[in-house]
Amino acid sequence: MAAVRCENLRKRFGGVDAVAGIDLAVAEGEKFAFLGPNGAGKTTTVNMLATLLRPTGGAATVAGFDVTCSPDRVRERIGLVFQEQVSDGDLTVEENLLLHSVLYGVPRHAARKRMAALLELMGLADRGRHNVTTLSGGMRRRLEIARCLMHNPRVLFLDEPTAGLDPHARVLVWELLDRLRDEQGITLFLTTHYLAEAERCDRVAILDAGALVAEGSPQELEATIGADVVQLRTGDDALAARNARCRLGVEVSGGAEGLRIHAADGPELVPRLCSDLGVRVDAVSVSRPSLEDVFMHYTGRSLQE
Numbered sequence: 411m412a413a414v415r416c417e418n419l420r421k422r423f424g425g426v427d428a429v430a431g432i433d434l435a436v437a438e439g440e441k442f443a444f445l446g447p448n449g450a451g452k453t454t455t456v457n458m459l460a461t462l463l464r465p466t467g468g469a470a471t472v473a474g475f476d477v478t479c480s481p482d483r484v485r486e487r488i489g490l491v492f493q494e495q496v497s498d499g500d501l502t503v504e505e506n507l508l509l510h511s512v513l514y515g516v517p518r519h520a521a522r523k524r525m526a527a528l529l530e531l532m533g534l535a536d537r538g539r540h541n542v543t544t545l546s547g548g549m550r551r552r553l554e555i556a557r558c559l560m561h562n563p564r565v566l567f568l569d570e571p572t573a574g575l576d577p578h579a580r581v582l583v584w585e586l587l588d589r590l591r592d593e594q595g596i597t598l599f600l601t602t603h604y605l606a607e608a609e610r611c612d613r614v615a616i617l618d619a620g621a622l623v624a625e626g627s628p629q630e631l632e633a634t635i636g637a638d639v640v641q642l643r644t645g646d647d648a649l650a651a652r653n654a655r656c657r658l659g660v661e662v663s664g665g666a667e668g669l670r671i672h673a674a675d676g677p678e679l680v681p682r683l684c685s686d687l688g689v690r691v692d693a694v695s696v697s698r699p700s701l702e703d704v705f706m707h708y709t710g711r712s713l714q715e
């Protein structure tokens with residue numbers, strides 16, 4: 411059973427198709443990223459999957475239940491970490507966690523046990539009695555995640571989980587998300603516009619203007635746009651280009667930065683270039699396509715624009 415499934419899922423606001431017919435399946439225990447620029451429709455999709463917004467059309471199931479027909483069943487099985495802080499700043503860390511468990515009907519004994527385990531997992535074990543306002547930004551984000559796990563959800567939706575955090579706090583959040591998935595088999599469904607965050611996921615779907623434009627593992631997506639680029643500077647570029655074509659059968663283009671060769675496996679080609687070109691090789695570099703290149707390829711824009 412897929413943890414999340416969308417079939418032609420749509421949401422229209424006034425005259426705007428915020429989500430324009432998405433087909434998607436996320437497997438149980440998968441770490442899945444929804445990558446797209448601001449306004450692409452990521453939050454709208456997550457809000458429909460989390461039963462906060464009613465779809466205009468199509469269908470979606472989460473943990474096996476239809477989001478429109480069985481929203482209560484869906485809600486029991488999901489956690490939703492928002493970009494903004496939801497925890498009550500006037501309460502302590504423990505009070506926030508216990509309040510959440512009461513709202514979800516978790517028995518008191520089970521809630522205390524789960525709270526202790528989650529505080530440990532999140533690196534907040536010594537902060538339980540502290541007021542939320544005394545926590546750093548990274549600690550607050552980890553508290554938000556812990557809160558959403560108190561009722562033991564099977565699918566965790568995280569909207570930009572590391573937005574606004576410093577690099578160290580970001581790494582801590584990533585590590586604990588990995589542990590959650592590895593140790594508890596929770597499905598993680600992230601929205602992000604950070605390429606580094608998407609790179610760490612099993613599978614990425616690229617969303618642009620409400621439509622899915624590509625989907626696959628980061629490696630698969632990078633492979634779809636083609637080859638590695640090998641750049642060369644030699645003692646004689648004209649001769650090097652001729653010999654590369656004749657002796658190695660590779661296509662070469664010239665430019666201000668020397669010679670460029672597209673190769674399926676750049677690192678494998680480099681030693682052959684050095685030994686077979688018959689000219690001195692002064693510099694060589696190999697670059698692989700990144701998710702930024704993939705995004706640019708499918709949308710014609712940079713993700714950062």
Ligand SMILES: Nc1ncnc2c1ncn2[C@@H]1O[C@H](COP(=O)(O)OP(=O)(O)OP(=O)(O)O)[C@@H](O)[C@H]1O
Pocket residue numbers: 423424426427428446447448449450451452453454455603
């Ligand atoms: N309640 C609403 N009413 C009208 N339009 C909306 C509403 N919510 C979202 N939109 C529009 O739908 C589109 C998608 O917005 P959405 O917030 O889902 O994008 P996003 O990819 O999550 O962006 P961000 O990363 O900025 O959160 C945008 O054009 C937005 O202006």
